Amino acid sequence: MTETLLTTARQVILDEAKALEVLCDGLDERFEQAVQMILDATGRVIVSGIGKSGHIGHKIAATLASTGTPAYFVHPAEASHGDLGMLSKGDVVLAISNSGEAPELANLLAFTRRFGIPLIGLSSKPESTLMKEADVHLLIPSLGEACGYGIVPSISTTLTLAMGDALAIALMKYRDFRPENFRDFHPGGKLGARLSKVSDLMHSGEDLPLVPADTNMSDVLLEMSQKGFGVAGVTGSDNALLGIITDGDLRRHMDGLLTRKASDVMTEDPTTISPESLAEEAVAIMDQRTITCLFVVDPERDQTARGLIKIHDCLRVGLG
Template sequence: MLDRSKLLDTARQVIGDEARALDTMAVTLGDGFVEAIETILAATGRVIVSGIGKSGHIGRKIAATLASTGTPAQFVHPSEASHGDLGMVTKADVVLAISNSGEAPELANLIAFARRFGIPLIGLSSRPDSTLMSHSDVKLLIPALGEACGEGVVPTISTTLTLAMGDALAVALMQHREFTAEHFRDFHPGGKLGAQLSRVRDLMHAGDAVPLVGLHTPMSDTLLTISQKGFGVVGVLDDDGQLAGIVTDGDLRRHMSGLLDHTAGEVMTKSPRTIGPDSLAQDAVAIMNDRKITCLFVVDPDGSRRVAGILHIHDCLRVGVV
């Protein structure tokens, strides 16, 4: 039978050990980190990240995070590098080699290649006197605090520190480059994140799909437009072609008596809530939820209230914006 209390104690011990190790690294972080940032910024090529075993797994994540936040990066497996993949590394690049011990033999050829061709080498290790660090131009040192397994053999604390160091590099570079949410969206067009960063202009309907009538349009024709366009609403334009109001189901119910004797301008709700094409789709959803409506007319951002399109909440839900 499982000892639940013991299992939870072990989990808390591991998490606590790793948290304390992160605190230690934050306090001891020094000039090597700044030098690493300067070296990466000076490179005109990519950051070539490499490591073997658990360091390799962490290295792949670091490369992916760098690449997705504005710093071109690529993971190169050190063993594959020895069999031709060194051709992926150019003099314009900078190498980030990861090894907790600093003695991984698989990195030897990559280190030698970097030295031979004058490619800047950043070493990330917990041993300042290791082979890797002795050959590195920049030394990124993580504290040597053992591992959380109690035996010192299962990479736990060391991999957590390495991952955090990579995240710190990526975010510091991102902030220096003034990497914005718009840039982030360009690199993350798919999935939940891409949906959350979608702009209204990406999802709205435009052109002939937009239901529009004039102020003096008879309600018989207005109802026909509502039916044909399928949004359950119609925008009403004034004589200058700007959005003066909208006709909704609620407006139809309020004017049910003698409805067909009216014009769109007489039935409409004036000065409806609108949104600009450059607004985030999730902001549009928030407005629709707050107002308990299903559509928003999109108007030009110059303040003229000229209609650029219409956005239905289903357009947002379909791509995952909630």
């Protein structure tokens, strides 16, 4: 029985994979037209669909919104009961229906035609009502469903989802939407942590343990003790970071330590990182060098000390 189940599962995945290849080969200038229509819009992309198409539509709208294309989902049945008021001039509607004949979409389609709102149709039936009304047609190849009976949306929903992803990522690439932009829309969870910048996690301002190069070591020890990081940054007259003093430096200069200046004890040219770097990069550097903290310097301002990031700060948000 196990082998039969695995055979069925593998066949479903193979059928959907083959269908995706057909979808890929069939993309043409209509895809470019749809992307351009969205780029030209001054409003939002309104995604709508019923049933399984609606579920896929929710995901497409969420992907668009999280990658720099303002979008939201409008349920076609709710649209007929007041939610049409969410649509306005400047919007673009992406209507999804495998058959292209979903009656729930009728009022939404009529509204777009009445008020001149651009309409992108996504369907597997080129002669359907949806596709006849649409300004741009995104055609999903009609290849049946993975169940073999044409009754379980599977291949059709996979292709629809892939088309939505293709739209979102094409728009993202065109707009040069970068990981740091993506993080603005994903501040929570593991993804948000991975996209955190050093500046999001670093200690700065009054918390920063900094001493001038000519500071007596007795005062350096006091600064290290008060700030509680086990390290102090040594700065020049222009606040540029010249070196750092760690517990290891203290042990190496124990003989006559209190008679020395910070510049006598410090390790010069320490490893640093930019505040705009991803926190993951800071973790990698600390792991590689077997250290627990990094000073953050501004490379555009003569290596000015801006902050301090500790490995524990990164671990706390789920990195490492």
